[in-house]
Amino acid sequence: KQEVTQIPAALSVPEGENLVLNCSFTDSAIYNLQWFRQDPGKGLTSLLLIQSSQREQTSGRLNASLDKSSGRSTLYIAASQPGDSATYLCAASGNQFYFGTGTSLTVIP
């Protein structure tokens, strides 16, 4: 069974810092890797989707990379802002979607 891990569980950074969130998965036979944002009491919002044939995707200040061979994906957030504070989850798609437990990010003004 696919297992997805996100470390650290929580991260606190000062505003303006660049940061990297990590996602690792045990089975490299995935169709895609998707990053989500979840605000407290809300649903999951899709941020970036990386197809298995791709190495990275970018949207604004966000850049996600995928290395299937090592079972890793990273989400890079440039020039972090307090509004980026949220929980970030990754999901690996195989025959189902397998989720990590997320990294809770706090950006301190």
Added chain:
Amino acid sequence: NAGVTQTPKFQVLKTGQSMTLQCAQDMNHEYMSWYRQDPGMGLRLIHYSVGAGITDQGEVPNGYNVSRSTTEDFPLRLLSAAPSQTSVYFCASSYSSTGELFFGEGSRLTVL
């Protein structure tokens, strides 16, 4: 486009009661799924469907029923609610089981 719509947003039940969580999507997605989210356990798949008339069990199906009579709707039924089913429930859909996944806002259920 409303995306994925879940109702109700909040519900309190007594042990043994039954209820249905509604989920509808207007994106013509074939794949629909239900998850529950509990602190420290992440998202766990309850049931999923790859098209109208087709459903299958996920990781934690016990105590839940689903049906898929139309492409748009995928209701989740709790047959006899138990306190262990207190959770936040999310419906999600995608054009396929390997495509981009879109979520509803969630339904917070408390079973007393």
